[in-house]
């Protein structure tokens with residue numbers, strides 16, 4: 297909950313991208329932000345006040361001349377009680393009015409009256425975006441300190457292609473987070489790589505070999521590292537989880553892709569390999585879908601996958617200072633983990649019991665044992681995966697304090 301208690305005034309202006317603002321509200325609230333919304337006349341043509349209010353769990357402000365709204369919360373307070381004003385989508389029209397200091401409705405009045413930072417996420421047709429008038433308006437706004445996120449390139453609702461699409465919601469949340477949460481914390485200035493989730497090893501273009509990993513523990517560790525100030529790269533196999541706030545996401549499918557992404561992210565001081573990497577891949581994945589009409593089931597010849605943890609932990613000038621592995625075991629948990637730590641040359645290894653009776657795969661809790669180079673074993677009580685992540689990252693912070 298990296299935005300816990302942060303207050304955001306979201307101004308939704310007219311544009312087809314306004315539907316994405318509903319998801320933006322949801323994602324900001326998931327991170328603990330308090331989101332109050334102003335819906336312009338144009339915005340209300342695309343999303344209803346009811347849906348905005350239901351998602352923000354706040355009253356929606358629309359009319360500058362509303363006596364009741366003014367009595368409850370004047371437009372000056374509306375803009376000053378926020379930590380940040382975000383205009384998403386920002387239409388060409390609202391950008392022009394902002395650049396010219398107009399106060400022709402509640403949104404532009406709040407923007408003119410504010411003493412807080414402002415961020416805009418433009419969304420419009422490519423020709424409107426490229427028009428000299430819009431570009432001049434954006435230059436003016438930037439020169440006054442307004443942060444601009446996007447637009448990005450892509451297909452438009454009007455069947456044209458080019459720059460003008462509103463940035464993806466995750467990128468807007470990321471930009472808001474960077475704006476509101478200064479990079480500080482015990483791990484500030486250190487880079488971390490985390491692997492998470494399963495890998496998918498192709499059999500043919502539609503079939504693959506996978507495992508039951510949900511990615512919850514790896515994602516929680518990446519989020520905790522970012523919260524504690526680390527510049528965090530999360531290399532994740534396919535999962536259904538939302539991208540954690542404040543991390544650089546690299547999405548991969550196979551073990552080979554995961555290794556390449558990790559090597560690209562080096563150098564780093566911390567590497568935490570949580571991914572349940574498939575040990576084998578199909579040696580010769582078929583280029584076309586294997587047909588049922590084959591005379592016999594196809595034999596799948598397997599080839600060994602690279603051991604990412606072992607490669608990262610190998611002594612070299614790029615070896616991270618702290619390499620942490622996980623040991624998913626179903627029997628002799630601690631003994632197997634100790635052997636794995638030695639064998640893979642990691643600094644720490646986290647042993648966890650993944651036998652079906654524990655329900656660890658996919659659940660929100662984990663029971664782990666932390667084993668270090670000296671062989672010391674610390675057994676932690678069953679905790680949520682978020683709590684395990686927080687405690688582990690706090691141990692990492694102390695580790696770096698001690699070796700400083």
Ligand code: CTP
Nearest residue numbers: 569570571573601602603604605621622623624
């Ligand atoms: N790991 C990895 N690359 C692989 C296999 C495993 O990076 N190809 C990492 C995992 O992310 C984990 C650690 O190695 O941090 C141990 O993974 P685990 O599945 O417990 O063990 P394996 O090495 O696969 O050995 P085994 O299957 O024999 O238990």
